[in-house]
Amino acid sequence: xxxxxxxxxxxxxxxxxxxxxxxxxxxxxxxxxxxxxxxxxxxxxxxxxxxxxxxxxxxxxxxxxxxxxxxxxxxxxxxxxxxxxxxxxxxxxxxxxxxxxxxxxxxxxxxxxxxxxxxxxxxxxxxxxxxxxxxxxxxxxxxxxxxxxxxxxxxxxxxxxxxxxxxxxxxxxxxxxxxxxxxxxxxxxxxxxxxxxxxxxxxxxxxxxxxxxxxxxxxxxxxxxxxxxxxxxxxxxxxxxxxxxxxxxxxxxxxxxxxxxxxxxxxxxxxxxxxxxxxxxxxxxxxxx
Amino acid sequence: xxxxxxxxxxxxxxxxxxxxxxxxxxxxxxxxxxxxxxxxxxxxxxxxxxxxxxxxxxxxxxxxxxxxxxxxxxxxxxxxxxxxxxxxxxxxxxxxxxxxxxxxxxxxxxxxxxxxxxxxxxxxxxxxxxxxxxxxxxxxxxxxxxxxxxxxxxxxxxxxxxxxxxxxxxxxxxxxxxxxxxxxxxxxxxxxxxxxxxxxxxxxxxxxxxxxxxxxxxxxxxxxxxxxxxxxxxxxxxxxxxxxxxxxxxxxxxxxxxxxxxxxxxxxxxxxxxxxxxxxxxxxxxxxxxxxxxxxxxxxxxxxxxxxxxxxxxxxxxxxxxxxxxxxxxxxxxxxxxxxxxxxxxxxxxxxxxxxxxxxxxxxxxxxxxxxxxxxxxxxxxxxxxxxxx
Numbered sequence: 001x002x003x004x005x006x007x008x009x010x011x012x013x014x015x016x017x018x019x020x021x022x023x024x025x026x027x028x029x030x031x032x033x034x035x036x037x038x039x040x041x042x043x044x045x046x047x048x049x050x051x052x053x054x055x056x057x058x059x060x061x062x063x064x065x066x067x068x069x070x071x072x073x074x075x076x077x078x079x080x081x082x083x084x085x086x087x088x089x090x091x092x093x094x095x096x097x098x099x100x101x102x103x104x105x106x107x108x109x110x111x112x113x114x115x116x117x118x119x120x121x122x123x124x125x126x127x128x129x130x131x132x133x134x135x136x137x138x139x140x141x142x143x144x145x146x147x148x149x150x151x152x153x154x155x156x157x158x159x160x161x162x163x164x165x166x167x168x169x170x171x172x173x174x175x176x177x178x179x180x181x182x183x184x185x186x187x188x189x190x191x192x193x194x195x196x197x198x199x200x201x202x203x204x205x206x207x208x209x210x211x212x213x214x215x216x217x218x219x220x221x222x223x224x225x226x227x228x229x230x231x232x233x234x235x236x237x238x239x240x241x242x243x244x245x246x247x248x249x250x251x252x253x254x255x256x257x258x259x260x261x262x263x264x265x266x267x268x269x270x271x272x273x274x275x276x277x278x279x280x281x282x283x284x285x286x287x288x289x
Numbered sequence: 290x291x292x293x294x295x296x297x298x299x300x301x302x303x304x305x306x307x308x309x310x311x312x313x314x315x316x317x318x319x320x321x322x323x324x325x326x327x328x329x330x331x332x333x334x335x336x337x338x339x340x341x342x343x344x345x346x347x348x349x350x351x352x353x354x355x356x357x358x359x360x361x362x363x364x365x366x367x368x369x370x371x372x373x374x375x376x377x378x379x380x381x382x383x384x385x386x387x388x389x390x391x392x393x394x395x396x397x398x399x400x401x402x403x404x405x406x407x408x409x410x411x412x413x414x415x416x417x418x419x420x421x422x423x424x425x426x427x428x429x430x431x432x433x434x435x436x437x438x439x440x441x442x443x444x445x446x447x448x449x450x451x452x453x454x455x456x457x458x459x460x461x462x463x464x465x466x467x468x469x470x471x472x473x474x475x476x477x478x479x480x481x482x483x484x485x486x487x488x489x490x491x492x493x494x495x496x497x498x499x500x501x502x503x504x505x506x507x508x509x510x511x512x513x514x515x516x517x518x519x520x521x522x523x524x525x526x527x528x529x530x531x532x533x534x535x536x537x538x539x540x541x542x543x544x545x546x547x548x549x550x551x552x553x554x555x556x557x558x559x560x561x562x563x564x565x566x567x568x569x570x571x572x573x574x575x576x577x578x579x580x581x582x583x584x585x586x587x588x589x590x591x592x593x594x595x596x597x598x599x600x601x602x603x604x605x606x607x608x609x610x611x612x613x614x615x616x617x618x619x620x621x622x623x624x625x626x627x628x629x630x631x632x633x634x635x636x637x638x639x640x641x642x643x644x645x646x647x648x649x650x651x652x653x654x655x656x657x658x659x660x661x662x663x664x665x666x667x668x669x670x671x672x673x674x675x676x677x678x679x
Contacts, residue, residue, distance in 0.1 A: 007500050014492035110322075118327035120516050122547035125524075132526050141524040144492075213524075214489050215516030215547055219324055223489065258483070258493040266455075266484035 006138045011255055017144045019251030020151025024206035025224060026231040027158060027243040028199025034175040034238020034287045036192045038086065039094065041101040044228060045108035046200050048221030050074045050207025052112055055121040055216050063126040067208050074204025075197045082196055105222065112218045121216040147209055154202070155244055162240055171195060175238045175287045230269060234276050236283025245284055312350045313603060313613075316372035318383035318393075319407075323360035324486075324512065325385045331543060332407050332592035335585065336382060338576050339596025347603045354378060360385065362392035369393040373400045380405065380613050382595050387411035387458060391418075398422055403614035407595045408588060412461050415637035416670030424617045424636045426598050426629075427591040428560045429667050430458050431465035434509070434536050436642045436662040437558040438469030441505070441534060448478045449534075450503035452494055454514060455482035462509040462536050470507075478503045488514065491521045499527060506531055511538040516547045523551035532556065540647045543586035545654045552647045552654055561587040561626050562645045562656040570625035594624050598631075618677045632666045633677045639664045 029043045053073040058066035081104070089097050125143050132139040162168040173181040174188050182188045207220075214220065227250060235246025250269060257268040276283065317336065319329035333355070340351055354376050358365035365384075372378045373396070381397065381404045384390045390409040397404045398420040406414065406425040410433075415425055441449070449470060453459035459482060467477055479501040481494050488494075498506050506527070510518045515538060522533055528551075533539075537559025540552050563574055563584040573593060577585040585593075602616035621630035627641045644660040 003500055007496055010496045011493055014490065014496065017492070018490050113322075113326070118330065120513055120544050120547045122516065122520075122549055124549060132524075139526060141526075143524060213517070213521065215513045215520075215544075217324075217513040220513070223486070255490075255493045259497060262481055266487055 009136050009138045010140065011259055012252075013138070013140050013144065013148070015251040015255035016248075017147050017251075018255060019247040020148050021206060021210055022224075022227055022231050022250055023151050023244055023247035024154060024202050024209065025228045026235070026247055027154075027240065028202040029228060030232040030235070030238055030243045031171070031175070031195055031240075032192075032199045033232070035171065035195050036090070036174075036178070036188075037094070038090070039098055039101065040086075040199075041098060041225065042081075042104035042108060043199075043203055044221035044223075044225035045105050045112075046074050046077065046203040046221070047207040047210075047224055048112060048216075048218065049077060049108065050204030051211040051216045051220060052116050052121070052207075053204065054208035054211050055123050056116075058123045058211075063123060063212075066123065066211075067205075070208035071201040071204040074207070075201040078197050078200025081200075082193060086196070105225075109218055109221065116218070118218065121211075123212045123216070125212045143212060147213070150209060154205075155240075158240055167191075167194075172287075227269075230273050233283060234273060236286035238287030239285050242283055242285035242287070312352050313380065313599075313608065314376065314378045315351050315353045315599070316369075316376060316378035316381040316383075317353050317355040318358055318365065318368060318372065318381055319355070320360040320385050320389075321355075321357040323358075325360050327512075327543065328385050328408060328588050329357075329383075331586055331588040332383065332385070332595075334580060335577070335589035335592025335594075336407070336596045337592075338573070338580065338589075339593040340600070342572070342576065342593075343597050343600045347600050349603045349608065351599075358383075358385070358389050360389065362386075362388050365389040366392045366396060369396050373397075373402050378402065379608075379610055380599060382592075382599065383407050384409045387414065390414055394418060394420065394423065401614070402610050403617055405595045405598060405617065407591045410461075411457060412667070412670060415635040415667065416672050419635055419672035419674055421618065421636070421674045422614045424598070424614075424620075424631050426595045426631075426638055428587075428640070429637050430461035432637070432640075432665075432667055433558055433560055433642055434462045434466040435469050436665070437507075437534070437536070437644065438466045438471075438475070439473045440558070440644060440660065440662060441507070442470055442473030442475045446475065446505050448476050448501075448503045449505050449507050450479040450498040450501045450531075451477060451507045452481050452483065452491075452498065452518075453509040454485040454488070456485040459485070459509055463507075466507055466536075486514070489517060491518050492525070495522060495525050495527060498531065499525070503531065506533050508533070508535040508539060510535070511541070512544070515539050515541070516544055519548045519555065520551045528554060537562070537587065537643075537645065540656075541586050541588075542584050542656065543588065545647060549654075550649075553649055554646065556644065556646045556659065558642050558644045558662070559587055560640050560642055561590045562643050562658055564645070564656045564658060565625065565627070565643065566658075567625070567627065569623055573625040590625050594626070594629065597622060597624060615678060627661070628664065634669055635667055635672045636674075637667050639666050 050070045054066035054070035129143045129146050170186050178188050231246035231250050235242030258265040321329045356368040385408040387409040404423045408427045410430040412431050451463050453463045533555045535557045537557040598620045601620045605616045607613045607616035618633050630639045641664045642662045645656040645658045648657045
């Protein structure tokens with residue numbers, strides 16, 4: 001099939017949109033890991049929770065209320081998880097942490113099923129973001145443009161905070177060498193707590209943003225977990241640059257793979273993952289050189 | 290003397306067993322957790338309603354043992370063994386996933402326990418791997434799509450782009466449609482199969498459909514994928530220029546409200562829609578709505594009719610595994626779906642197929658029936674089994 005330029009523009013936008021959604025998820029996970037070597041496998045479940053909170057809140061107060069309050073609610077869940085569970089797990093080895101957060105996936109999955117049921121929920125796109133925008137010679141759904149813009153805005157904000165502010169410098173120091181950072185008088189524990197909450201809020205935001213695009217089902221967290229892990233493994237742990245690079249690679253490989261080699265679409269990204277692991281096991285842009 | 294007492298005792302117990310066996314033990318094998326939990330619950334609700342509604346017509350009572358398959362073939366096989374060997378059930382009802390049906394098929398067949406399939410639509414189950422013990426009261430994948438190819442070609446649609454998830458059901462549904470559509474003079478201008486349950490963004494495929502020059506798009510998606518697909522199809526503005534058709538699971542009443550306005554105008558074919566205008570359906574819809582507060586889906590009616598089929602079988606005097614299996618193969622009745630019968634050549638159901646459009650109605654979306662396509666038996670498809678004995 002011969003395609004015109006518009007077709008490829010459309011696909012590039014699709015890829016960008018998927019990348020931004022994955023970026024929102026992976027940045028929280030990767031910084032949490034980088035800062036305190038803690039793998040939170042339940043990150044995907046927080047994303048699902050974000051979508052459910054957004055759906056419930058949107059039913060009461062409209063879309064925007066869902067979008068703004070769902071991340072706050074998920075951060076609240078994050079605080080509970082942190083103080084109840086994760087703080088105690090800080091000193092146990094990675095195996096125990098992985099097991100606990102893996103178990104947490106199933107607990108949260110069944111809790112969402114008990115509270116919200118098995119039937120899929122839906123959120124209507126607000127009138128402002130409904131419809132399509134015409135630009136670059138194509139018509140593209142406004143809501144997807146909004147996701148791209150939001151992803152870029154969050155990236156910009158994080159790049160500024162991490163690169164130019166004092167707290168950013170403290171986080172980078174903590175990722176680089178937490179013992180040394182603590183010796184210099186940085187409260188690494190508190191820093192981690194803040195980063196953990198922000199990471200949870202971003203996962204919640206991703207869920208709230210994805211909800212109108214996809215369907216809100218209990219297993220949506222499980223579906224997104226593997227792509228998110230692939231993103232941070234390809235990009236490299238702990239860095240903003242790695243998260244955005246990994247997300248873009250995943251988005252473009254997935255989208256253009258589906259168009260150019262549909263038979264290989266589901267294998268392609270795993271092949272790339274394997275290649276990265278062989279050639280550069282730490283990922284493309286790890287926080288620690 | 291001792292021997293005589295023992296013999297008398299043995300005789301007494303052997304006489305006592307059939308007298309006590311007025312009740313029929315039913316093993317309900319459905320997913321109550323996992324991705325298809327909502328379907329399992331829907332089928333169970335329908336099944337219980339069916340037992341309530343028609344239970345009085347038969348002299349026997351039913352004892353139901355429910356087991357959760359978790360939609361995992363190995364788990365389901367273990368549960369099926371438990372039902373057959375430990376609970377000693379007389380008949381099993383259920384099975385949502387075709388993968389699970391494939392896993393328990395040999396066990397059920399080997400143990401000679403009748404199984405009424407209440408969902409799984411794999412063509413093979415009533416084709417090459419059919420069994421005299423497995424009767425299907427739901428549908429077969431080919432059955433609901435085959436008439437749609439002819440119907441769409443008759444409506445003047447010439448070129449179609451198809452999309453479905455890349456697994457057995459997706460391929461069987463699309464193949465059946467393609468076969469009749471091309472036989473009726475239509476042309477398939479593009480065909481894509483998306484990675485099953487790994488595709489969240491259909492954007493890349495929608496752009497291809499748009500560029501293919503098709504008059505219409507024909508798809509099969511179910512559950513969460515169906516919701517995402519219909520919403521994304523609408524968000525790209527394709528509905529106006531490229532009408533969306535499909536197998537009716539796409540806009541199932543179970544989740545059509547989650548699709549909202551995006552589902553309006555989508556035309557699909559299925560063996561049931563809650564708006565079928567008949568007395569039997571009126572009774573069913575009223576009973577189901579009272580129970581759950583919403584309209585029944587095709588899954589609910591499958592459970593309801595499975596219960597009805599079981600009751601019809603017991604009315605012939607069947608009371609154990611062998612006689613129930615035999616009686617189930619000859620069941621026929623008028624239900625919410627219209628006139629149903631089991632085809633003794635394959636043990637698959639013969640039923641009409643309804644073409645319906647999803648439209649806005651009072652209090653949400655509803656189904657406007659455009660056509661009732663006549664009931665047709667599936668091709669035998671390599672099924673070989675002993676004829677029904679009387």
